[in-house]
Amino acid sequence: AQSVSQHNHHVILSEAASLELGCNYSYGGTVNLFWYVQYPGQHLQLLLKYFSGDPLVKGIKGFEAEFIKSKFSFNLRKPSVQWSDTAEYFCAVNAPSGTYKYIFGTGTRLKVLA
Amino acid sequence: DGGITQSPKYLFRKEGQNVTLSCEQNLNHDAMYWYRQDPGQGLRLIYYSQIVNDFQKGDIAEGYSVSREKKESFPLTVTSAQKNPTAFYLCASSPRAGTEAFFGQGTRLTVV
Numbered sequence: 001a002q003s004v005s006q007h008n009h010h011v012i013l014s015e016a017a018s019l020e021l022g023c024n025y026s027y028g029g030t031v032n033l034f035w036y037v038q039y040p041g042q043h044l045q046l047l048l049k050y051f052s053g054d055p056l057v058k059g060i061k062g063f064e065a066e067f068i069k070s071k072f073s074f075n076l077r078k079p080s081v082q083w084s085d086t087a088e089y090f091c092a093v094n095a096p097s098g099t100y101k102y103i104f105g106t107g108t109r110l111k112v113l114a
Numbered sequence: 115d116g117g118i119t120q121s122p123k124y125l126f127r128k129e130g131q132n133v134t135l136s137c138e139q140n141l142n143h144d145a146m147y148w149y150r151q152d153p154g155q156g157l158r159l160i161y162y163s164q165i166v167n168d169f170q171k172g173d174i175a176e177g178y179s180v181s182r183e184k185k186e187s188f189p190l191t192v193t194s195a196q197k198n199p200t201a202f203y204l205c206a207s208s209p210r211a212g213t214e215a216f217f218g219q220g221t222r223l224t225v226v
Contacts, residue, residue, distance in 0.1 A: 009154070032212050043118075044204065044217040051212075090156060098212040100145060100164060104157040 002027045002095050006105035013081050014113050021076040021108050023091030032094035033074040035065055038107075039087045047089070050074065051097070061085070083114045117141065120205050120218035127192075127199075127225050135190045135221045137205035144210060146188040150174060151202040151220070160203075163188055164211070192223060199225045 005024045013019060025031065035047040048059025055067040065076045074091060091105040118139045127133045139146065145164055149157040159172030163182040177196025182188050188207075192199045202222050206215040 004156075006156075034214055036217075043219045044206075046214045046216075049214050092157075094212050100147075100162050100170070100211045102147075102159070102215065104149075106154055106156040 002093070002101075002103050004091055004093050004103045004105040006089075006091055006108050008108045009106065010109045010111075012111045012113065015083055016080050017112075019076070019078040019081045019085070019110070021089055021091075021110070023074045023076065023105060025072050025074070025091075025093045025095065025103070027072075027093065027095040029095065030097040032097045033065075033067060034092040034094070034102075035059065035063070035074070035076050036090045036092060037087045038090070044090065047076070081110075081112050083112045086110060086112045118205055118207055118216055118218035120203075120221050122221060123219065125221055125223045127223070129225055130194045132191055132193050133199075133223065133225075135192070135203055135205075135223070137188045137190065137218060138186055139188075139205075139207045139216075139218075140186060141207055141209075141216060142185070143207035143216070144185070145208045146182065147206040147208075147215065148172075148178070148180065148188070148190045149204040149206065151204055157204065160190065199223060 003026045007022045033050040036044045037047050038044045050057045058064045089108045121136045147162040148160040161180045163169040179191045204220045205218040208215045
């Protein structure tokens, strides 16, 4: 069965530190990839997405992610985090792409210390 | 203001009672989804609907039922057959298959 793994369940960083959250999926076909963020008390919202083309995608608030097909990975990065980035981050995979099947990772809770 | 509205935000029910969670969208999206979010387990798909009067079971449909009589509305009923109903329920919609989903604020259901 398809699955999405987010290996970091809890991450604590100081402001200005760099962030990288891992996301690996298990599906050999074409996929669409997403990162969502859930700020405390707010609804899930899209950070960025990848459908095709340049494997390095840029999203909102300075986030970016790189799709590495050979590694089945879609890691999220930010060069310098802020206290306001404290949230839970979910990786999601649409597999096969173009279907109604979405698989979510278990989430990573990020806490940024001021 | 376009979006997805879930109500109520908090819901308490006694064990053995059915309860219906509301989800309304004004985004004119064809597809709607219900997810369950439990700590450490991410989001798991309960049901989804591609168009009006059609819906499909997700990974954890047992003990739940849905209807899709209108494009804007996709209510979820948590029945007494659901063995562990206490959870956070999220409704979402998307314009079409494969595109990003838009989420509501969620309903936290507590069964006592």
